[in-house]
Amino acid sequence: MRVVVVGGTGNLGSRTVAALARDDAITEVVGVSRRPPPDGTLGARWVGADVTKDDLNGVLTGADALVHVAWVLQPSRSPELLETTNVGGTGRVLEAAGACGIATVAVASSLGVYSPAPPGTFATEEWPTEGIPTSLYSGQKVRVERMLDEFEAHNPSTRVVRLRPSLVFQRSAASEIRQFFLGPLVPARLIDPRFVPIVPDVEGLAFQAVHTDDVAEAFRLAVLGSVNGPFNIASEEVLDVAALAKLFRAHPVRIPARWLRQLARVTWRLHLQPTDPSWVDLGLEAPLLDTGRARHELGWRPRYSSSEALLELLAGMRDRARGETPALLAAPPGSAH
Secondary structure, three states: OEEEEEOOOOHHHHHHHHHHHOOOOOOEEEEEEOOOOOOOHHHOEEEEOOOOOOOOHHHHOOOOEEEEOOOEOOOOOOHHHHHHHHHHHHHHHHHHHHHHOOOEEEEEOOHHHOOOOOOOOEEOOOOOOOOOOOOHHHHHHHHHHHHHHHHHHHOOOOEEEEEEEOEEEOHHHHHHHHHHHOOOOOOHHHHOHHHOOEEEEOOOOEEOEEEHHHHHHHHHHHHHOOOOEEEEEOOOOOEEHHHHHHHHOOEEEEOOHHHHHHHHHHHHHOOOOOOOOHHHHHHHHOOEEOOHHHHHHHOOOOOOOHHHHHHHHHHHHHHOOOOOOHHHHOOOOOEOO
């Protein structure tokens, strides 16, 4: 089996390439990236291509399966650029997949496609997918899912799998994630859990994390299996205010959600940090994920808890950890997956 991974050098893509390359059932893994590493990195052959403009048919010709995880999160102040890459680029990838008759297409979606839910709600894959109205990221993920609906309708012989993970963390993505969401002005010392004195007690603050290796394993199972449709991917452990306070040995401090939104808005407009304020809405309004379908139909089980994935990421940020690929070595604005 020959598998092509588009967006193979970022946080999720790099570990997915490695997981596929280790499997004896897969004869070749081809990684696609704007800045490819040398052939053999992570066990793959590498091709340089930009999903917004380069020929993709040649890359996909002869492939049995496609894993599409290419996505950019920055620059958040250039929504047109994000739209061109994330939505337009995905459209070009799917068009090439259809033209080349790819048998299996697996795509990284997100918990962000789900509509707002009351705090504590666990959403199955049947939860409405209209997204969080104020979130640019959510809106783009929703449009990609609609494109997948259309692709399935026009390519009924193609098996399409959508993975909807929670927050995806690993040590070697620390520099990339820090640059995307915190920026250079946050001292490494403040990222150390030993020096986190308070946890904001904000209504609706509760999330799950998942280790990048666990999501990569879900992609491997999806490629080699016979399932189709959407699958929630997350650790069962929920990190709410009480859990975070215990994890960091910190004190909860009640903060109204509107104050948190305003703080994010002001600091973003002043270029003090790169995360636009709509991420606060996504974090507070998105549901938690019920992973029963992934466990029962995909045969997936996470190896890491939410807290283990989060603590590994924070340790990596403190140590300025990097990965093997260009996206994780230099961590420029680029693929988040």
